[in-house]
Structure formats: C-alpha cells, structure tokens
Amino acid sequence: MNHLSPLFAPPEAHPADAAPSSAVNVSRHVRHAILDIRAGLPVLIVPADPTAPSLIALAAETATEAGLAALGHAATTKPLLILAATRAQAVTDTVQAHGVTALHVPPGPLTQAALLALADPTQPQPPHQAATAPSGPLAAPAIKLAKLARLLPAMLVAEAPAATPLTAVTAADILAYQAEAVSSLARVAEAAVPLAEAEHARLVAYRPADGGPEHLALLIGAPELSDAPLVRIHSECFTGDLLGSLRCDCGPQLHQAIQRMAAEGAGVLLYMAQEGRGIGLVNKLRAYALQDRGLDTLDANRALGWGADERDFAAAALMLRDLGITRVRLLTNNPDKVAALDAAGITVAGRLRHAIAANGVNDGYLETKARRFGHLLG
Secondary structure, eight states, X not given: OOOOOGGXXXXXXXXXXXXXXOHHHHHHHHHHHHHHHHTTOOEXXXXXXXXXXXXEEEXXXXXXXXXXXXHHHHOSSOOEEEEEHHHHHHHOSOOOGGGEEEXXXXXXXXXXXXXXXXXXXXXXXOOOOEEOOSSHHHHHHHHHHHXXXXXXXXXXXXXXXXXXXXXXXXXXXXXXXHXXXXXXXEEEEEEEOXXXXXXXXXXXXXXXXTOOOOEEEEEEEOGGGSSSOEEEEEEOOIIIIITOOSSSSHHHHHXXXXXXXXXXXXXXXXXXXXXXXXXXXXXXXXXXHHHTTTOOHHHHHHHHTOOSOOOOOHHHXXXXXXXXXXXXXXXXXXXXXXXXXXXXXXXXXXXXXXXXXXXXXSHHHHHHHHHHSOOOOO
C-alpha cells in the first residue's frame, strides 16, 4: 500500500472512540471533515467497533484528481458510490440497508464528471448498476457528512485501514454534530441597526463553537420586556430576501414581519442560516432547475437526495432563551415551527397567520406549501 502525501494528514488525529467527544471536539473534528470533503479530499469515517474496518469517503460533487488518487491508494476494497435514499429511489428501485443505495462506479478511469452525472439529477443520467452497500452502519454517517457540507448526498466510499493518514472522524460524532453545534451557540456581537421599516432595531449575532454559520436575531424595540412578543423564525433566502425573486414569498414575508413588529412596538425576527429549507443555496438552485422541468418543491428536494425539509429549529429556541424570551406569539403558517418551539420549552401563546398573496409566478409554490407541507395559508 502506498503511503499518502502529508497533504492528506489531519492537523491532529481524532481517536477512534465509540462515544461522541466533548461538544467542542465533536464540532471541531466534524468541521475539519466538512472542509476536506468540500475541498475535494477524502476523509476517514471510524466505526465504534475498533475491530471493524473504517470507511474512506469522498464527495462525488467535489472529488478532485488528488482526492480520487488518495482514495485509490488507501482503499482495500473496490470503491462504490452511495446515494441517499430519496435520490436512490429516483435512480434505482433498490434502496438497501441503512437508508442508502450503492452503485457500481462507471468502468474506465474514475473522474469527478462521471460521479457527478450519477449524483446530480439536473445532468443527463448515465446507465447504472446497483451494488451491495459497504460497511452498513458507516454508510448513513457518510451521507450525513455530505449533507452537513451542503453537498449533494452522494459519496464515493471504500473500506480502508484505521491508520490511514487522513482527517478522521467517528460515525458517532457525525451523527451528534448538529445537536452539539446548536448547544454551543453563543452571542458574539450586537449593535443598533436602524431600519427603514423599524428605526429602533438591534442585531445580535450567534456563532457555534466550531466557527460554523452564524444565526442572527433582529430585535425591534424591547421585546424582552413584553409578556409574549411577536416572533418570526425566518430562514435566510438569498434569492427572495435580497434579490426579490418572485419564485417564493420569502422577501415579502420578511418585510411584512418587520413592519408588523414595528407597528406593535416590539418583536424578534430570528434570521436562521438555513437556506432552501436547510439544503443550501447551491442545492436550492438545482431544485429550481428541477422545478422548471415539472417537479414541485418537495419532489425536487427528494430527487436531489434531501428530505422535504432539513431544517432544525432548536437553535431558534436557544436564541430566544438567551434573549430572555420564553413566551411568544409566533408569526408563521408552518405548524412545525409551533411544535418545535413547544418541544424546546418555548411557550407559543398564539400563532398569527403570515400569508402573502400569490404573485402569478409563485402560485404553484404556495399551493405546494399548503397541500404537501401542511402550511396554513387559508
């Protein structure tokens, strides 16, 4: 077996312990792995059982020549491409154990273009052949890691020795990452930010311990002094909030929420880093391309390998508690947000309808939100 270049060595080794590490270590090691697969390099996923083989994993979307060579040097089995269950259902009727499907990689030289053609439904689809999924329990964490990196949930994987000099992360840490990142959120900055629609406004920034994406709280007036202030949980939407896209209702919802809070004199708008229902901006653009071919929002997300809604509102509850707010009137049409706050110990004293009229472009989008996501738009 060839020894890999120091290029692929981690800053420090992550022990192959069975249980998750401390919150900071979980975030730090998973963040290293996320950065590596986004850069097109493979990582090592370590099982709880020290006698079981590790899994070397490389994201299909970003695989570089160097990453493919590193995987080839370290692998002790033939590489396979694994897909998330929802993507697999669009590719093959066979969805195997642990919620993933494995495909044989195309014959001939292995390239990123060949992998991406199997992983990305916006591209012409080549022939494929189902295979037996490798290292069962590690396949799902590999797909989860791709999702944490906001990449297409498709990974080239093979078994590899635990001593392989790559960034290593335990399967347990990958699965614990989101909860640990939320629990480590802390205030890092705040300032007065007068707005055209609300002069008395403050912006508070929250960041997880691993330096991941920040969430923001926009405070209108002094909501912490209200018994149950108006609150809106708003997922960032670059296309709608900033560009004024007509494909969604996000921009109008954002501005109407600020206006309603200003009129009442107080409120909190939580601006969450969860673009595209948690799939990220790039994947949202892919979903738009699929919608232009006839899929609705939900089916487009699933065709890419994502769930219908990948968001987690636990961070919103933590931010409210930090602001001294435990009882709210929620501006939302989404009953899932009400349930999430209730489950996290935030009392929802009332749900206020927050619907925007269709504009002739987003009519189908709004109909899908009501019919398939259960949003209360009526």
